[in-house]
Amino acid sequence: MTEYDRAYTFIYYNDVKEAEPFYRDLLGLRLEYESDWVTRFWVTDHYAIAAVQSGRGFMNAMEDKPVILCIGMKDEADIKALYMKLKDAGVKMRTSEVELRETEGRIFFCEDPEGYIVEVVQRPK
16 A cells, blocks of 8 residues: 555635635644745644645636535534634634534534635534
8 A cells, every 4th residue: 555644635716815814813724835826724744725826836716616625623622612713703604503413423614715615523422
């Protein structure tokens, strides 16, 4: 089996600087500048979401965003507090509350500044 040490998901922004307040300040992800047109937001030590300036990377930003970015919270984290923090900051919420689902556990959906859907999930307790 081939071994890897890290993974990224690249999302394309019309203005890459709009990603920082959402991913760094609201979600609390560690920021790392790869260049002036790529910013990585570390979800774990081995996985990052990388925002790329449209026109500079392999692809361009598109109106349609057929992807969901899923972030799993640790068991002891307060998912309801994060939901309220995002809602109070004016983030577009795609669910009206934190839902409890049989398979996924606690879950909510919102949109980042570029319109990508972000799923925040926490295992059932």
